[in-house]
Amino acid sequence: MHETRPVAPMLFDTDVAVVGGGLAGLTAACRLAASGQRVTLLEARSRLGGRVLTVPAAPFAEGAWLDLGPAWFWPHQQHIRALVAQLALPVFAQHREGLARYEADAGRAPESFDASGQSDPSYRLAGGMTALTHALHAASQAASTPVTVHLNAAVHTVTLQPHGVTIDGTGFRGTARRIIVAAPPRVVSRDIVFAPPLSDAMRATLIDTVTWMGHAMKCVVTYDVPFWRNAGRSGYAVSWGGPLQEIHDACMPPSNGSAAGSALMGFVAPRTSAAARAFRDASLEERRTAVVAQLARLFGPEAFDATGYAEYDWTRDRLSCGPHDDMPPAAHPDYGHALFTGDAWNGRVIWAGSETSEIGGGYLDGAVASGWRAAHAVLSFAESS
Numbered sequence: 001m002h003e004t005r006p007v008a009p010m011l012f013d014t015d016v017a018v019v020g021g022g023l024a025g026l027t028a029a030c031r032l033a034a035s036g037q038r039v040t041l042l043e044a045r046s047r048l049g050g051r052v053l054t055v056p057a058a059p060f061a062e063g064a065w066l067d068l069g070p071a072w073f074w075p076h077q078q079h080i081r082a083l084v085a086q087l088a089l090p091v092f093a094q095h096r097e098g099l100a101r102y103e104a105d106a107g108r109a110p111e112s113f114d115a116s117g118q119s120d121p122s123y124r125l126a127g128g129m130t131a132l133t134h135a136l137h138a139a140s141q142a143a144s145t146p147v148t149v150h151l152n153a154a155v156h157t158v159t160l161q162p163h164g165v166t167i168d169g170t171g172f173r174g175t176a177r178r179i180i181v182a183a184p185p186r187v188v189s190r191d192i193v194f195a196p197p198l199s200d201a202m203r204a205t206l207i208d209t210v211t212w213m214g215h216a217m218k219c220v221v222t223y224d225v226p227f228w229r230n231a232g233r234s235g236y237a238v239s240w241g242g243p244l245q246e247i248h249d250a251c252m253p254p255s256n257g258s259a260a261g262s263a264l265m266g267f268v269a270p271r272t273s274a275a276a277r278a279f280r281d282a283s284l285e286e287r288r289t290a291v292v293a294q295l296a297r298l299f300g301p302e303a304f305d306a307t308g309y310a311e312y313d314w315t316r317d318r319l320s321c322g323p324h325d326d327m328p329p330a331a332h333p334d335y336g337h338a339l340f341t342g343d344a345w346n347g348r349v350i351w352a353g354s355e356t357s358e359i360g361g362g363y364l365d366g367a368v369a370s371g372w373r374a375a376h377a378v379l380s381f382a383e384s385s
Helices: 023-034 078-086 130-142 185-191 200-208 274-281 284-299 364-384
Strands: 010-019 039-042 054-056 065-067 091-093 099-103 111-113 123-125 148-150 155-161 164-169 172-181 193-195 217-223 233-239 244-249 262-268 308-313 349-351
Touching: 010 023, 010 148, 010 164, 023 039, 023 130, 023 364, 039 172, 065 262, 078 364, 099 284, 155 172, 172 364, 185 200, 217 284, 233 284, 244 284, 262 274, 262 284, 274 284, 284 308, 349 364
Parallel strands: 010 039, 010 172, 039 148, 099 233, 155 193, 172 349
Antiparallel strands: 054 065, 091 123, 099 111, 155 164, 164 172, 217 262, 217 308, 233 244, 244 262
16 A cells, blocks of 8 residues: 655745736736846636636637637727837727617617717737737746746735745745735635735725626627628627627737638626526527527628637636626726725735726726836835845
8 A cells, every 4th residue: 555645835935926917917027027036926727817818719710819808908098008019019909980789679670870989999909918918928938037937826825924925825835025916806805814814904995896897708709701890880789688788899800811800799798687697507509599699680690600609707707706796886996995005014915906006997907007016016115125
């Protein structure tokens, strides 16, 4: 009989530990590595990117993609624009030309309307938003002191020590001078134990901070041609007939001489009605059938000629959503609570993540702004110590 010995945990010692490999964590890690800091990034998922999720568009040529997480940024969002420019990533404008569609309910014929002046133009990244996280990871590895990345590394406990913190998690134990926590606040409040405990006010703030778009579910349907554009329609629609509430053109631009991939994307109605809950709990094929039927009502029978279907329900992603995040807030939350820029544990704990940012909170812009702010805080402490 062989004795089974426990597997020894992976050990590390670093200047800065970053918890969360989403856009905020990667942004902070890159800036710190470029400044000569030793950085260890701990990501609970098996991939980097966090809520940035781009998947292959199977029916099209290699390199075609679909964004199932955030897909756009806007001209006024200076931090994300600066980062995209710094990384020299190709950008294209979200398609807006043509008439939009409105559906009051599934039993009434949809109407067309001109929505061209109702919102600011937005921009997307060629290759999907994951092009941004891939470029950040590449930059983190090109630094003079490359960032050490550990995937499948969920953090369970953070303990204050005289000269830093100890971090314990799935298969590892490490020490760091400082820790940047760049995971959604409600996920942190549920999954990570701090010893000694954070203040009552800080714990309450974590619990009260809504994960933006935590209630979202995205569905994307692909086509051989953008038939709605050919009919003079923009691909934008608002519908109360379900299952999708808001629909957009999700076509990909031509690449290296190949044709663009054509797609329509929609946000599923939140779980606030019996119909919305039933849709989310239905089978994959039932959901696909319902989405395609709705697109046919809105844009014509050509919608039945779908070549592919992809979806992601963020309410079922425990690494993005905490308690009650499956219900949408009444309005965009007032993000960037003052405690997220406070002096937790004498500066040993620094907060990052889009919901911690006063600038662009909830958006990609807020994630980048918070990552830069967190890195600046670490470097400021290093200079003063």
